[in-house]
Amino acid sequence: MNKVILQGKLTHDPELRTTQSNISKTTFTIAVNRKTKNDEGKYDVDFIDCVSWRTTADVIFKHFRKGDSILIEGSLRKDTYQKDGVNKYITYVLVDGFDFIGTQKATQNIGNESLTTDEIELTNEDLPF
Numbered sequence: 508m509n510k511v512i513l514q515g516k517l518t519h520d521p522e523l524r525t526t527q528s529n530i531s532k533t534t535f536t537i538a539v540n541r542k543t544k545n546d547e548g549k550y551d552v553d554f555i556d557c558v559s560w561r562t563t564a565d566v567i568f569k570h571f572r573k574g575d576s577i578l579i580e581g582s583l584r585k586d587t588y589q590k591d592g593v594n595k596y597i598t599y600v601l602v603d604g605f606d607f608i609g610t611q612k613a614t615q616n617i618g619n620e621s622l623t624t625d626e627i628e629l630t631n632e633d634l635p636f
Contacts, residue, residue, distance in 0.1 A: 509582040511580070511582060513600065514576070514578045514608060515537035515555065515576070516538050516577070517574060518536045518573065519535065519573050520535075520573050531568070532559070533560075533564035536557065537557060538552050538555075539554075539555055540552055556598070557599060557602050559601075563605065576608035576609050577606070577607070578606040578608050579604070580603055580604045580605065581601045581603045582603070583598065583600060583601075584598070584599055584600070
């Protein structure tokens, strides 16, 4: 089974591109602290490249910015391509799902749209008590 779950912070704003078939693709990198501290008493950090497609790509591009915390779920991928006759390799996480982390980006799913708490207005009539 190839399943990856990571929690980290975006190192830059997500980049959105659209294929010729009008399919959204978002790329971003997250910084993930390692579990244990190094000899200097600090956590080493891994920088993980991520790719998301379609609706997931659109929502991540719309709602996340550099420094935001994110939890991603996906699979590890390794692709090969040639540049100047030399084989190059890239390893990344293909994002299947994600979640907002922290109180600033807590979400509520309404239909197919994912909204931040800043975009949700409730009245007393909406409350269940």
